[in-house]
Amino acid sequence: MSGLPAGVSVLPVAGLPEFAPGDDLAAAVAAAAPWLADGDVVVVTSKVVSKVEGRLVRLEPGADREAARQRAIDAETVRVLARRGPLKIVQTHQGWVVAAAGIDASNVASDTLVLLPEDADASARRLRARLRALAGVDVAVVVSDTFGRTWREGLTDVAVGSAGITALDDHRGALDAHGNRLETTRIAVVDELASAADLVKGKLAGVPVAVVRGLPVRRPADDADEGTRPLVRLPADDLFPYGSRDLVGSRAPANDLVPRPGDREAAAAAFRVASAALPEFPVVLRHGGEGDGAVDVHLPDAVTTTSALNAGALVGAAIVQLHAEGWATRWEPAPGAGGTSLVGRLWLGGPAL
CATH class of the missing domain: 3.30.1330.100 (CofE-like)
Incomplete structure (x- = not known):
């Protein structure tokens, strides 16, 4: 034609x-x-x-x-x-x-x-x-x-x-x-x-x-x-380095994430909201003793590959949720955790203005 x-x-x-x-x-x-x-x-x-x-x-x-x-x-x-x-x-x-x-x-x-x-x-x-x-x-x-x-x-x-x-x-x-x-x-x-x-x-x-x-x-x-x-x-x-419920968490510090000053209680509350979406992961969250918004992540059971990966999954999903709401974060794996229950510390800065 x-x-x-x-x-x-x-x-x-x-x-x-x-x-x-x-x-x-x-x-x-x-x-x-x-x-x-x-x-x-x-x-x-x-x-x-x-x-x-x-x-x-x-x-x-x-x-x-x-x-x-x-x-x-x-x-x-x-x-x-x-x-x-x-x-x-x-x-x-x-x-x-x-x-x-x-x-x-x-x-x-x-x-x-x-x-x-x-x-x-x-x-x-x-x-x-x-x-x-x-x-x-x-x-x-x-x-x-x-x-x-x-x-x-x-x-x-x-x-x-x-x-x-x-x-x-x-x-x-x-x-x-x-x-x-x-x-x-x-x-x-x-x-x-x-x-x-x-x-x-x-x-x-x-x-x-x-x-x-x-x-x-x-x-x-x-x-x-x-x-x-x-x-x-x-x-x-990459704005999506983490997944969600089925994520396998990175075990390297997020050096590109810089915390901002903020209210510790508000930051910890935001973290609890994010973690509550994943109740299947056996992780206990407690306030850390240093700095604004520091939350220590503990396992209630012995540290195994499976429990550590589950902890990483929860932390990664929580970080994604926190970033979506404007929070700044930095994850620090616990050095030489060995037989202790401490996995690492999540530093939570204030919401971005």
Whole structure:
């Protein structure tokens, strides 16, 4: 139909084989998509990248698959943020915060688990260079994976690796049509591309690669290509470092939280309000002997890993609630608690003005 405006096309790459370690992914894509052109964005699922790179866990015959999966999750985890039953929300070596460390058991043999690529940005760079050599085209590459989303049901694909494209389109400082200056707007372009590509790849169709065509994208110089690193939120910018009821508390002092002077009784009352929301945690709160708003956190039973984690969960949830109400906090683990019941001291400053 003539007269249609120019737009963006999302094209599936059909006819790709089942991949195995050592396979030439770029050669398969080039053969299946001889129509690739300069400026295209090739979006490939992390699973096939992991397969060709050998990022697999093979189970022994008769092995407990769930136990093996939990061991693999632990090996890929640098920090556990939350836990509910067997479900863990963790931070991976790559910096991603994701359920089960991104380890997948779907679309794979029953005796195999698939890990995330070790360095999906490097994988994307290699695939881009190989496609250039084989097909003579200058394309960008996005490696995608399926993530859940905070506070929203449903899954969507996001980028875990990229090359030849600027991951974040930064509009800060620009003026909108009404003359308002944008202060925080940065668009995660590679995430949007990953999600769009999944509309034609799907989870059950066996199409692991798609091509997005017609989108003008910013292309960094090869020596300035940061891949997806700009998408990883740094701790200083993280407003939600703690979870809630199912949180696994950090055991490091919150050095970035500076207490403010305030009324001790009011601060202690605020802490009790926050802790009352979590009665299942066996923690006793008592006033400390030093400073305004110091509250000592004790366990009524012997200090064990479980009771200490539960204490950390309550303290973390209380800190979140206190911050939401404008209180300043600083958590100090008790040094050498040993066999005592003292876990640490929460310093509570006055409400922010």
